[in-house]
Amino acid sequence: AAAVAWVFDNIGKYGGDTSSIYVAGHSAGGYLVDMVGLDKKQLARYGKDADKLAGIIPFSGQVITHFETRNRQGIKPLQPTIDETAPLYYVRKDCAPILILSGDREKEMYGRYEEAAYFYRLFKLLGHPDVTLYELGGFDHGSMCAAAFPLAVRFIRDHEKK
Template identity: 55%
Template sequence: MKKFLWVLSVAFLLVQMGLNAQENAPKTEYKQEKDLSYYDAAIPDITPYQIERCKLDVDYPENGRDLPVIVWFHGGGLTGGNKAIPSGLKEKNYVVIAVNYRLSPQVKCPTYIEDAAAAVAWTFKHASEYGGNPDKIFITGHSAGGYLVMMLGLEKKWLAKYEIDANKLAGIIPFSGQAITHLTIRKERGISDKQPVVDEFAPLFHVRADTPPILLITGDREKEMLGRYDENAYLQRMLKINGNTKSTLYELQGYGHGMVSPGMPLLVEFIKKTLADKAKEAKNETKP
């Protein structure tokens, strides 16, 4: 009995020491740089509105190295919204970049897609300055932001302008992104938001087998905006038909269009799994 109590006491002491060590461990400090321009102010024909809107914020842990990088695009129907780091991405040991882009009706399609591409190109160029790894860049966003990341990840021409292969992206994570031609683009053409169009400005038009890993997240099909779940389900189906094995679709039951917060744990787990799979593949490739 005495021996049992001694063992129990030692075990308790070790646990307590571990807890104390965690409490006394230095807390990671996070820094933020705000309103960085992702276009060169010296480029020809740059406009005051472009200078005003085309900025981004970077949130990053001090002294980080080899970190995943998450580029976040806000929603707002391509007509509104502003950059902000989602709370679910803060202090997760990521480099997080929140992007503003130009909006309709001040600009027309495809300007906002071009801005999104320029911001991602900036990220590839500068990620390492903040402890990020350019091979671990994930692009994500909600609603209009989800539409933008699908366009960049599926249609290669937008990033090709910057000599970047879209397949260099580590992953694409749209939250309730529009898979058909965006409703604001249709509105610019005088088409109703309830009239579906699938053309070169629809992510669905660009389905292919060899994409980066894709995580599609939507709200409940009965609560979502304008059939957004169904669009994403069809997108995933067409990806599979084209031989793509890298897409996953989650429908968040009980949630409507505003489902970013409950969807964040899915994003975090997806990034963790994707990077683990990538590391495993690299290890297997080095085996004799």
């Protein structure tokens, strides 16, 4: 959140525009961009509004309670939990546009694709106007970025035209 707030404060110095800030990350980075974009308290600590983000692009981000948190609590890797440390806890229809990217459901770690699909479904049920999910067939957790980058670039280009 501190890094994203820094971008809001400094993007103009580098020729950028605060209305064109997209956050993206892979794996733990995907989890972090989801938390920064969905839990409004994260950016509010720095006087920023998460709804001013132009887009959220998690690459295979964990959306249930993060495995490190579950590990500290003695919860096994295959035991799903959703609490205030989970992006799923903060799903809302008024967040920035979101592009959810996942590797192949048979090759992703644990149930990451299924988490992403549930994440997507909740956004749709809440009436979010701009949410997309891609399952990248044939790609595992580590290799999915190669297929995901072009989709992220297209998402950004399409949204910048609007």
